[in-house]
Amino acid sequence: MRVSYGISTEKMNGLLEELGKTYRICGPRRVGKYIRYGDIQSVEELVYQEKSHFSPKEVFYPIVQTLLYFSENQVRESEMEDEREVILFLRPCDINGIRRLDTLFLRNGGKADNFYQRRREKVKFFLLECAESFETCFCVSMGSNRTDDYEAAFRFGEEGVKAQIHGESALCGRLEGFLAGEKECAFAPEFVTENKKTVAAPDIGHRSLLPGIHDLPMWREFDDHCIGCGGCNTVCITCSCFDTTDVIYHETSRDGERRRAWSSCMLDSYSTMAGGHNVRAKAGDRMRFKVMHKIYDFKVRFGEEHMCVGCGRCDMRCPKEIHFSETVDRLAHEVERLKRGEESL
Ligand code: SF4
Ligand code: SF4
Incomplete structure (x- = not known):
């Protein structure tokens, strides 16, 4: 089913109110100086004109999450605080990014992460049309500018809302029921076909190039420049790393809970092992790890697109105004030099 309607903002607000009786509805909204994902009730709350600073992952992959409760003799899995299905307004790159997260949490090692899966399977996508690219986007270079994976697509504007129902699910049926009788139109979401920024991921080809990439002088420039704050990981739709901590409630008991919290491969503590040895002690080592994970390792391991969207x-x-996109471009040039047997710049 692909049927489109042109509706007023008031009608759209009525739709959100109706769906909000059974679904949790989330989208990008303003929180202080940031645009961040969370619950919305109306079109007025939804920030559709700008790119969000944070990704939608925190809706179904919380920053901190209790996994288990334990006592001396028992372990009990945590329950979900909110059992409702979630409608998530998001852009094509983020839908593609969530597919990468699914690969990491559900396919990696052949065993699904239950704590991710139980929330993720409740999420339904409402596409926010991206007809024009934002300043730092390079989705076209990464092949993540398009998607067909959504229940409905929306274009918001001063003159009202265009909506396309795009599927046969129960949610699509509910949308159809609510919008029946509204003015049909020819709306189909547009997708960005060009970004101001283009990025060429390196064509690494053979593993024999890896030692040379490991030793490139360019990584050393980050040793002093990157402060290891982890901000780049925090906002990334495809970063999945976490730490687990056992919290004991009282000094004299063995009752407690196991929590997991987002972590970051750019923190120096992330790669510190038992005994204090740090396998990636310098910021440049961590940058190399992150960049290679995003534009080489993931694809080699899972045979899909690059991890970065x-x-x-x-x-x-x-x-510190370190640009991942420029670092990838630079690496691509260095890889070509390595292939030609030339010295690095
Ligand atoms: S690259 Fe930038 S955001 Fe990322 S850890 Fe370094 S300083 Fe922080
Ligand atoms: S690494 Fe790629 S997917 Fe992650 S925040 Fe940067 S541009 Fe987005």
């Missing part, structure tokens, strides 16, 4: 949020976020 080119949302450009990390470039917006870095307090």
Whole structure:
């Protein structure tokens, strides 16, 4: 089913109110000086004209989450605080990014992460049309500018809302029921076909190039420049790393809970092992790890697209104005030099 309607903002607000009786509805909204994902009730709350600073992942992959409760003799899995299905307004790059997260949490090692899966399977996508690219986006270079994976698509504007129902699910049926009788139109979402920024991921090809990439002098420039704040990971739709901590409630008991919280491969503590040895002690080592994970390792391991979807949020976020996109471009040039047997710049 693909049927489109042109409706007023008031009608759209009525739709959100109706859906909000059974679904949790989330989208990008303003929180202080940031645009961040959370609950919305109306079109007026939804920030659709700008790119969000943070990704939608925190809706279903919380920053801190209790996994288990334990006592001396028992372990009990945590329950979900909110059992409702979630409608998530998001852009094509983020839908593609969530597919990368699904790969990491549900396919990696052949065993699904239950704590991710139980929330993720409740999420339904409402596409926010991106007819024009934002400043730091490079989704076209990463092939994540398009998607067909959504229940409905929306274009918001001063003159009202265009909506396309795009599927046969129960939610699509509910949308159809609510919008029946409204004015049908020819709306189909447009997708960005060009970004101001283009990025060429390196064509690494053979593993024999890896030692040379490991030793490139360019990584050493980050040793002093990057402050290891982890901000770039925090905003990334495809970063999935976490730490687990056991919290004991009282000194004299063994009752407690196991929590997991987002972590970051750019923190120096992240790669410190038992005994204090740090396998990536310098910021440049961590940068190398992050960049290679995003534009080489993931693809080699899972045979899909690159992990990075080119949302450009990390470039917006870095307090030291380190641009991931330019680092990838630079690496691509260095790889070509390595292939020709030339010295690095
Ligand atoms: S690495 Fe940067 S551009 Fe790529 S998906 Fe993550 S935040 Fe977006
Ligand atoms: S690259 Fe920038 S945002 Fe990322 S850890 Fe370094 S200083 Fe922080």
